[in-house]
Amino acid sequence: MSKLFVRTLRENPADAEVPSHQLLVRAGYIRRAAPGIYTWLPLGLKVLRKVEQIVREEMDATGAQEVHFPALLPREPYEQTNRWTEYGPNLFRLKDRRENDYLLAPTHEEMFTLLVKDLYSSYKDLPLMLYQIQTKYRDEARPRAGLIRGREFVMKDAYSFDVEDAGLDAQYQTMRDSYEKIFNRLGLEYVICSAMSGAMGGSRSEEFLHPTAIGEDTFVRAASGYAANAEAVTTPQAQDIDHSDVPPAEILDTPDSTTIDTLVAVANQLRPRDEPWGAKDTLKNVVVAINHPDGEREVLVIGVPGDRDVDLKRVEAAVSPAEVEVATPEDLEKHPELVPGYIGPTAIGPNSPNRVTDEDGTISGSVRYLLDPRVARGSAWITGANAEQKHVFNLVYGRDFEADGTIEAVEIRDGDPAPDGSGPLELARGIELGHIFQLGRKYAENLGLTVLDENGKARVVTMGSYGIGVSRILAALAETYHDDLGLAWPINVAPAQVHVLATGKGAEIFETAERLAAELTAAGFEVIYDDRPKVSAGVKFKDYELLGIPHGLVVGRGLADGTVEIRTRATGEAQEVPVGEAVSTLVDVLRADLAAHGE
Amino acid sequence: MSKLFVRTLRENPADAEVPSHQLLVRAGYIRRAAPGIYTWLPLGLKVLRKVEQIVREEMDATGAQEVHFPALLPREPYEQTNRWTEYGPNLFRLKDRRENDYLLAPTHEEMFTLLVKDLYSSYKDLPLMLYQIQTKYRDEARPRAGLIRGREFVMKDAYSFDVEDAGLDAQYQTMRDSYEKIFNRLGLEYVICSAMSGAMGGSRSEEFLHPTAIGEDTFVRAASGYAANAEAVTTPQAQDIDHSDVPPAEILDTPDSTTIDTLVAVANQLRPRDEPWGAKDTLKNVVVAINHPDGEREVLVIGVPGDRDVDLKRVEAAVSPAEVEVATPEDLEKHPELVPGYIGPTAIGPNSPNRVTDEDGTISGSVRYLLDPRVARGSAWITGANAEQKHVFNLVYGRDFEADGTIEAVEIRDGDPAPDGSGPLELARGIELGHIFQLGRKYAENLGLTVLDENGKARVVTMGSYGIGVSRILAALAETYHDDLGLAWPINVAPAQVHVLATGKGAEIFETAERLAAELTAAGFEVIYDDRPKVSAGVKFKDYELLGIPHGLVVGRGLADGTVEIRTRATGEAQEVPVGEAVSTLVDVLRADLAAHGE
CATH class of the missing domain: 3.40.50.800 (Anticodon-binding domain)
Structure with missing residues (x-):
């Protein structure tokens, strides 16, 4: 201890809010070099290397082969898959002395695809699983909680290559099993959650979440064992309702009722009924702005039952790789048909008088209107009438208005029914330790990775991508294995x-x-x-x-x-x-x- | 081999000129991802890890402690030591999403200094030696020879911290011994050369060069054991010569004599003598442009014996951290007193009629004029007369012209005398495997790293910096250990x-x-x-x-x-x-x- 390069601190560092961050800094394991960027001191480095070694041993045990890619990469491969653009401000971009574009890689699908293309040409070369333990970069908007969300971090990323879908399934399962072994060896509790694949593309995808109150990912689980990332929970489409008894829609003056609460109060005054009107009887139309990767900013209206809030992370997952934010006053100014506080479906979406649909199906002239799947065809609503101080009552979906489709937009609540019908969902938070994806043929197609099959025919390779947040694991370990001392x-x-x-x-x-x-x-x-x-x-x-x-x-x-x-x-x-x-x-x-x- | 991720090539890759580069690519050890940026395939990664492990074991054996710094670093510390500017185009610079300046670290003196400042405060904490094995970035103008000069590469860098100079000497020696053990274990021949410290600042500095014809560093050695980087060879100042017999300077018409060869021929025609005039009797005045870190471009004239060529790398080492290039026509246009082919010392430097020296010693109005130390005070020369078609004969240094000082500018030749007087120098080429520096107190002063001594007095810490090119070692190994097959x-x-x-x-x-x-x-x-x-x-x-x-x-x-x-x-x-x-x-x-x- 007299020689060890360590100085313990009695006080928590000002910028550290979660125990793992506080303790790793106080005990002299890590030190902040810049926001989301940490230096590993001798003790921290030893733990990191041990975690890496456990991951490496289990990867090697599957037959995966270790390689190591540069972090500094040229733009071209990422341009070809559109991720140079899709990553938006999360990507660290730079120019070299010759003004060529480079990036600090946030993940390496493109490079692995090109490497295999470079070396392999026959179905006999497959299946193949490659991995690396390597430093990655993401320019996070809000780096937080020490090692939990950093801008420079260590990841294990693996990639599988197969000719047939069944081969991808098998390798996916091998990695899934290997991840279970890794987290068991590390003594880390985990829940395997169905996940959206987000910007990664592809089909099947699961996250290994470490349940902890300080986690930044929300997930759900049911007694059946069902578990999913909140973004991946699907809501069944509500069944059609017979609306033959519903009176015709009626526009009423509803002064000063721009919130759901005030609207419900006014409704109970104007049209009292046995079961008083509630928020669930109103249709709330939320305006969001979608930033598409090509730079287009789309204003979109989402209709949800008034007793539900929109969860922007779920919306974002639904429109990925586009990004979502709350619409600004400038957005609304461009769409005078959107009357704040009184927006309703009869003047927007397919019902807009300005709607133009081109021969190729392109929509213009009005914003798109998407509904939460809880809104049943035939259901009647109190909602905005697209004019100041006016709402419409008994507006029936399918009779009085239409939508452009549905979207998973509302927040998941404790007690919501599980999609598999197994009962109520429990909400929890977690740290994402790992993520496995079936990418399918997207990258191979984009980058031209094919192999010749038995008959000499070129076949596009199908791929999987499998990540573990190695440095983040230290935070999960510190969260699990600490006490007040x-x-x-x-x-x-x-x-x-x-x-x-x-x-x-x-x-x-x-x-x-x-x-x-x-x-x-x-x-x-x-x-x-x-x-x-x-x-x-x-x-x-x-x-x-x-x-x-x-x-x-x-x-x-x-x-x-x-x-x-x-x-x-x-x-x-x-x-x-x-x-x-x-x-x-x-x-x-x-x-x-x-x-x-x-x- | 049926599973191993490797494909051997029978042909040398088009961009590979040296055996190590050719063989490492052909045997499937590395693969180019971008100029000077390589991917490690399974076999290459295994060798890299073994080399790293040997370096690590020897570092640990000295008591050095391993840490790990980020590669992505904020500008501020490098700004404080002026290296943000000094590194010029060799530094990869970028901005994050908040438009803050970052860099990809080429070396980590600043960060280690600040870390020690952050943790330590007493002389009792020292001596200290820290190291890391880490990925570094330099935007080389000419990446070459595969792993020999890359833009992303693996280095071991160590830093020592002491209160007293004697402590620095001791730690420097410990590292020097450790380096010898490392290169011996690796089976790599090496020569320890005295070196200029270049942009690193500081005093004592030695390079471990691996002798090989394909090396890009030139060094010299003498039978005595003296060895030095070509940039570090010092030339003793030639002793004063009695010039009392030299006739007065005389300007002669020397038509079409803009080269040393033509000038010598003309001299022998105009003023024949027993021992014919040779190139060594002429004073060649070479114009170079110095790019100073602050952005200033200075035109400088260097006077050297006509039988010697200027070595720009040696000039650059002499003016470091400034960079040097051949003067352009635009540079010359700004200085009409420089008559190409006929430049002479009587119109430049201190002899220029335009020369102004401020009270604080600042020179303006004329370019600086520096002489090779071989030019003795009292020696007589044939040199340019600052007018078209005219040269001056019998121009004596100290009698007829002055200079602003001396500079190590001419190339070192096989057979030049060793500075230690031990006889002729032998010229050779090598790959720089390692470099050890006594930085002294430069970084600690810049960044405020002090410790309290026994008497409670703040003392600026003295530092050393010790690097090994870990990935480059693979190239040296491949150069040493290969045959035609x-x-x-x-x-x-x-x-x-x-x-x-x-x-x-x-x-x-x-x-x-x-x-x-x-x-x-x-x-x-x-x-x-x-x-x-x-x-x-x-x-x-x-x-x-x-x-x-x-x-x-x-x-x-x-x-x-x-x-x-x-x-x-x-x-x-x-x-x-x-x-x-x-x-x-x-x-x-x-x-x-x-x-x-x-x-």
Whole structure:
């Protein structure tokens, strides 16, 4: 400890809000170099390398082969797949001295595709699985929580290559199984969630989420075992309703009723009924702006039951790779038919008098209007009448208005029905540890990766993409393995296995502690020895607790009676043992702990 | 081999000129992703990791502690040391989404200095040595020779921190010794050359150069053991000469004599003498342009004996961190006193009628004029008379003209005297493997890194910086360890230790080869097994030779007689052994080879 490049902090750093971030900085594992960009200090680097090694071993066990790509890459391949544009401001772009465009790669689908194209040409070369453990870059709008969302981070990314869909299924399953092994070895709880593939394209996709309140991903699960990223939850289309009894639509003056609450109050005044009107009887029309990758900004109206809020992340997933934001006053000015507070479906979408549909189906003249699938054909609504201070009652979908389609837009709530019909959903938050995708043939088609089959026919290769956030895993570990006093690493990822403390003043204490530390080192264990001569026992214990080495050996006052103390960091248990038995006892403890972690 | 992600090439890639580059690409170790940017394929990555591990072990053995810095860094620290500007176009610069300036770090002095400042405050914390093995970026004007000069590359960089100069000396020596161990373990010949520190600042500096004809660094050595980078060779100032016998300077018409050759011919015509005039009697005035880091472009004239050429790399080292290029016609137009072909010292430098020297010593009104140290005070020259078709004879330095100082500008030649007086220099070329610098207090002063000494007084820390080009080492290894057939790796860096070849058609051959490969693997060795069923023996041998695995085991026709063949790649030696003894014999060979490499 007197030489180790570490300084522990008693206070949480000002910019750290979650425990993992606070403790990793306080214990001297990482240090911020810039927003979302961290330096690894000696202890942090040791944990990172151990996590990497576990990931590597499990990847190698599947037969995947490790390669290593540059982080600095030319624009062209990403241009060909349109991701140079699609990534928007998340991509770090730069020019070299010859003014050629480069990027810092956020992921490497293009490069792997081109490499395989470069080397392979026959179906006999496949299946193939390649991976790398490599530094990636994303210019996140809001880097947060230390290693959880960074701008420079370490990822394991793997890519599978097959001729047949069944081959992709098999390799996808192999990676899925491997991920389970990895997170089990790391002692990290995970939930496998169905996921949208977002900007990655492709079909099947699952996320490995680590459940924790500080996670930034919302997911749902049901008793059946169903689990999905909130963005991936699908809502069944509500069944058609018979509207033959519904009176004709009627426009009423509804002064000062620009919110759902005021509208419901006014409705109950104007047209009281046995079951009072509620928010669920109103159709809320929310205006959003979609930024398409080609630069087009589209204003879109989404109709949802008034008792539901729109979840922009779910909307974004639905329109990916486009990005979504709340419409601005400037957006609304361009569409005078949208009367704020009184927007209704009869003047927009297919019902707009300005709507023009070209021969090729291109829509112009009016904004698109999409409905939440909960809105049933035949259902009647109170909604805006497209004029100041006016709403329309008994407006029936399919009778009085139409829409351009449906969209998954509203937020998922605790208790919503599971899509598989297995009962209510439970909402939870998590950290995304891994993500596996069936990309299909999108990248291979774009970049011309084909192989010749048995009959000499060129076949487009089908691909999968499989990522693990390696540096992020350290945050998940620190979130899981800590208490009020500090970190408490599992033995297989801890920067050292034993922390020897010399607490006291006698030379004998220091000599004994040093000898025991040396014996443990000789027995093949990694040891931190707190040899600082002028540091109090209290400070040494505090540092031991903060650093989180799983096993402690305290050489202190008890030495006068011939005993030392063996401690377990995670449980706080302590036992006195005769000094002569200390090493053999501790070695047994260490071996048992390692064995319990499958090492 | 049927699964290994590798494709060997029979032809050299078009862009590869040196053997290491050709072979590393042909054998499927690396692949170009962009100019100076390479992808590591499985075999290449294995070698890279082994080289890294050797470097890491030796660093750890010195007590240096490993950390890991980001590659993407904010501008501010580099601005503070002026390197944001000094690096010029060699620095990859970019902006993040908030328009903040970032760079891809070419080296990390600033960040290490700030980290130590952040964590440490007392002299008791020192000495300290930190290192990292990390990806670096330099936007080289001319990336070349594969891994020898790349734009993204792996470096080990270490930094030492001390209070006293003696501490820096000691840590510098520790690193120097460690480097010797590393290059010895790697089996790479090296010469330790005195070096200029260039843009790094500081005092003592040495390069570890690997001598090879394809190297891009020129160095010199003498029988005494003296060795230096060509840029670092110093020329003693020629001793003053008595010029009392020299007649007055005389301007003569010298038509069409704009080159040294024509001038010498004209001189011998106009003023014949016993010992004919030679190039060495003329003073050549070379105009160069200096690009200063602050953006200023200075035109400078350098006077050198006419039998010597100016070496721009040496000039650049002398004016570092400024950059040098040949003056353009535009540069000359701005200085009408410079008459091309007839430039002479009497109208420039201190002798210029336009020269103005401010009170603070700032020079203006005329270009600076610097002399090669070989030009002795009192020596007489034939040189330009600053007018078309005219030269001046018997122009004596110190009598008829002055200079602004001296500069190391002329090229070093085989046979030039060693600066230590030990005899003639031998010129050679090499690859820079490592570079160690005594930075001194420059960075610590710039960035405010001080510690309190015993008396509570703040002391500026003195630093060293120690680099090894880790990825470049692979090129040096490939240059050293190859023959006409391919690569031939030393066993301690080879991607595998044994290459088992099944050459023939019988099932028994493949079964035996597979069994032997499995036994060797079980014995703890890394094995490549060429199991390809439809590939000819000839192709398998060619691939074995190209890949360069140090030991081969051939299971082929001899198996009918109960024998297999053990081969040594480097020597081409082969011995038949009974199949039952193959593994034990080979294990002995492998152990002996490993032992010979200190493993």
